[in-house]
Amino acid sequence: HLEEVRRRGGDRSSVKQLERELDSLPTSQTENRIEDIEELQRLIDSGEIESISARLQKHFEVAERLDELYDKRRSLEDTLKQKRRELSVASRYTQEVNDLIIDAIEEFTCPVCGRLVEERVARNRLPSNCPQCGRPRELSELRERLHEKVDEADTQVDELKDEISELEKELASVKAEITELQESEPDLEGLNQFVRTALKQADHDLDQLQERTTIELENHRDELEQAQSKEE
Secondary structure (H helix, E strand, O other), X not given: OHHXXXXXXXXXXXXXXXXXXXXHOOHHHHHHHHHHHHHHHHHHHHOHHHHHXXXXXXXXXXXXXXXXXXXXXXXXXXXXXXXXXXXXHHHHOOOOHHHHHHHHHHOOEOOOOOOEOOHHHHHHHOOOEOOOOOOEOOOHHHHHHHHHHHHHHHHHHHHHHHXXXXXXXXXXXXXXXXXXXXXXXXXXXXXXXXXXXXXXXXXXXXXXXXXXXXXXXXXXXXXXXXXHHHHO
């Protein structure tokens, strides 16, 4: 049993586990965050941030409406992300039923003999026997339950696709209104959600904003370097 475990790499991280770890590294997110911070730093260095801050404080109704739109945009983006995750989960049930059975047993040993079951052997046993131990077993009930899951998932997939489509339309509308409002106001061309949040957190204190931006940029560059090193 131990020799079989070692042969299949069971005494070290599996490829799937390593792939999950690789996918979970925040490299792309950190790179995007650094781009946002660097753009904010550019606005500070050029003096544009002073004009943006002054305009927002002078025209309260515009700032308030932008706050509402940015909050709505973030809410829609979060909801879309959640719905896309749900769609990904639901879509998995539309795979072949036999593949679902194989995937379920690949990570386990036979409960009778304690040995690992090769995928090829398991597939050969599927028609009439338990794919794990090879003993005669009726799998029709299991197949039927899985087919029900597939049917349910197909319906859910269609519903989620419709929801996602509507959310994308609403998000596009919000983005268009933000763009139109900013273009109608002088000095707000450089404003975005990240800059708006940074200004609010610093309470429009530009010295405090500069200090926070410098620290955050340094921290995220360190984080990116660590993530890239682990990724390699």
